[in-house]
Amino acid sequence: MNRTSTPVVAPASGAWEELVTAALLGTERRIPPGGAPGRDAPVALLDAAAAETVRRRAGLRAARAAGRPEPAAEDPRPALPPAAARRLALLLADRPGTGGGGRRGTAPDLMELLPQWLAAANARGFAAPPQALPALLDAARGRTDLRPAALAFAGPRAVWLARLNPDWRFALRATPGGGAALPPPEDTEKTRSLWEEGLFAERVALLSAIRAREPAAARELLMTTWPTERAEDRLMFLDSLRAGLGPLDEPFLEQALADRSRNVRATAAELLSALPGSALAARMAVRAAACVAVDHTGDAPMITVEAPHECDASMERDGVVAKAPAGRGERSWWFGQLVEATPLGTWPARLGGRTPGQIVALPVTDDWQSELHAAWCRAAVRQRDPEWARALLGTPSAPEAGGPGAVSLAERARLLGTLSAAERAEWVAGFIAAHGLSEAFQLLGVCAVPWSAPLGQAVVDALNIARDAGSYPWSFSGVMGLAERCLDPSEGSRLDALLAIPDETEDTSPGAGGYWAEAFQRLVTTLRLREVMAKELDAA
Incomplete structure (x- = not known):
């Protein structure tokens, strides 16, 4: 057969059959579909066959490729130190359920340390490593408590990725305006256009941004469309006035008391009651x-x-x-x-x-x-009002584990929130010293991290007393978990004496000493790991 005969151009239809024919006859005699004769024809044939194979396996009709997405916005923040980046990868690789279940052993719970690590990284102003973003967004997808810190750490690339992967759409909902750029303050025309025509999330973001820098301007913008807004939107917009709330907001809030929505009326009344001069x-x-x-x-x-x-x-x-x-x-x-x-x-x-x-x-x-x-x-x-909060809390050693007016632990926790961090820690430390840990979990949750030395000492002493009582540590697992995350890492050296297994007595639950020693070993190990993590973030 003469291999130098004139090539024949393949027809447009039946692409796969034409590729097979070209391969059988040879590219010198049969030009691959869409190709050209010459030395590059065999490579073009293989490329076309690869693309057609993928198309056939996917079961999709071949189409023109979509345009490439715009590049993600640059993140100007400094990169993590190498050791901290490796630590982040280890924290993200830990997943709930990867352990054997049952007893936790002495290993730290890495996923419970991730929120603290993110807070520390954000406080230092670091940017997330690009290669860690998928795992970071997956972790935040499964835990709503992680989302604010995770998205702040991920920066603008999180929104960029969320637009490409439906699994991460929560980043668009959690980011005001879905990452949309807000107009500069001086551009009143674009501000007005976005307020009147933007999506709801964009409007909330715009109103919040203006409220933060110029409360009166935000209120006036809201008033321009207030009568035509939906009830649920009016409620959300009204809630944004909490930031920078002042006497100048009173006339508008008084007007909102006559709103047709009961929830709007209730919110307006609540805001007005927070203005003592209203x-x-x-x-x-x-x-x-x-x-x-x-x-x-x-x-x-x-x-x-x-x-x-x-x-x-x-x-x-x-x-x-x-x-x-x-x-x-x-x-x-x-x-x-x-x-x-x-x-x-x-x-x-x-x-x-x-x-x-x-x-x-x-x-x-x-x-x-x-x-x-x-x-x-x-x-x-x-x-x-801290003066009234102190009066209602009473002394932490008061009988019945509460002050004269605090009707529940939740109420006491909210009252403590009106006090300074140092005063909160001092009060809770006194409460634990007087009443132990059985009712302290909610109160510890409002204390600043890391715990002050007196508060940390009170928690450790109470845990030690519970251990000496001979009961199992499981009823204190919540407080122990808080201690792992909230004790000052420098306290770890003080806990070495608690690692030994105490002698069992007749009143001791069988094996309780071993469980307590294991729990304290995990606490010490976690504190030392937190100390190392802080040093990694501070490394030059």
């Missing part, structure tokens, strides 16, 4: 003061309470919810809402010039004390 706060003060007085007719002064007998229209307009929850009396329900929304500065003048501590110490008639003190607790948290 007209709503004054109206609430008049109502609440009419319900509370001091009775001097007995041997000692007492607070008397006469709860409202009805919830009228004006009360409802000011945010009082008329219908009580199941199991609550209507009058006590209304009374609690009035006191909660009343400026705390009302009470010293109303109750004989007494200080908050003296007021809280007064007995209350007719079993109204818990209701009144609980409402004062909520008011202290809402108004961020």
Whole structure:
């Protein structure tokens, strides 16, 4: 057969068959589809066959390739030190369920250290290694508590990747505006256009950004479209006014008290009650003061309470919810809402010039004390009043593991949140010293990390007492987990004495000493690992 005969161009249809024919006859006699004769024809044939094979396996019709995505925005932050980058890879490689289950052993829980590592890396201003971003986004996808720190660390590339992978779309939802660039402050035309025509997330991001730098401008922008917004959108926009809330917001919030949405009205009333000088706060003060007085007719002064007998229209307009929850009396329900929304500065003048501590110490008639003190607790948290919070918390060694007005651990935790970090730690340390760890978990959660030396000492001492009691450590696993993450790493050297297995007595649960020694070994190992991680992040 003469191999130098004139090549024949393959037809357009039946591409695979044409490729097979070209391969059988040879590229000198048969030009591959879309190819050209010459020395490069065999390579073109193999390339075309590879592409067609992939197409056939995928079951898709061949089409023109899509355009390449725009490059991700540059991340100007410095790269991690090499040792810290390797540590991040190890933390991300650890997954829940990779262990054998059952007893944890002495190995640190790396996934529980990841949030702290991310916080430390963000505080130092490092950028995430590009190769670590997929694993980082996968970890954040499975744990919502990781998302804020993980997305801050991932930077602009997280949004870029999220647009390409549906599994990471949460990054678009969690990033205000889905990563969209907001117009500069001076570009009023683009600001107005984005506010009127943008997606909801973009509008929220725009309003929040303007509110942060110029509260009045954000409020005025919101007012331009307020009547036409959907109820759920009005609620979200109104919530953004919490940042920078001030007296100038009062006229707009007063207007929102007449909104057709009950949730919007309630939020507006809550914001107004956080402004002690507002007209709503004054109206609430008049109502609440009419319900509370001091009775001097007995041997000692007492607070008397006469709860409202009805919830009228004006009360409802000011945010009082008329219908009580199941199991609550209507009058006590209304009374609690009035006191909660009343400026705390009302009470010293109303109750004989007494200080908050003296007021809280007064007995209350007719079993109204818990209701009144609980409402004062909520008011202290809402108004961020540390003096009232101290009075309601009482001393940490008070009987019944609580102060005179704190009706629950959750309420005490919220009151502690109004105090400075040092004062919170001191109070919780005293609480643990007096009452042990059985009720301390929620309170420890509001303390700054790492724990102060007195608080750390109180936790370790309480754990040691629990160990000596001879019970199993499992009931303290939550506190032990917090200690692994929150104790100052420098405390590790103090714990070596707790690593030995104590002698068992008749009152000791079988094997409890070994379990405790294992738990303390894990605590020490974790603290030392945290110390190493901090040094890796600080390495030049």
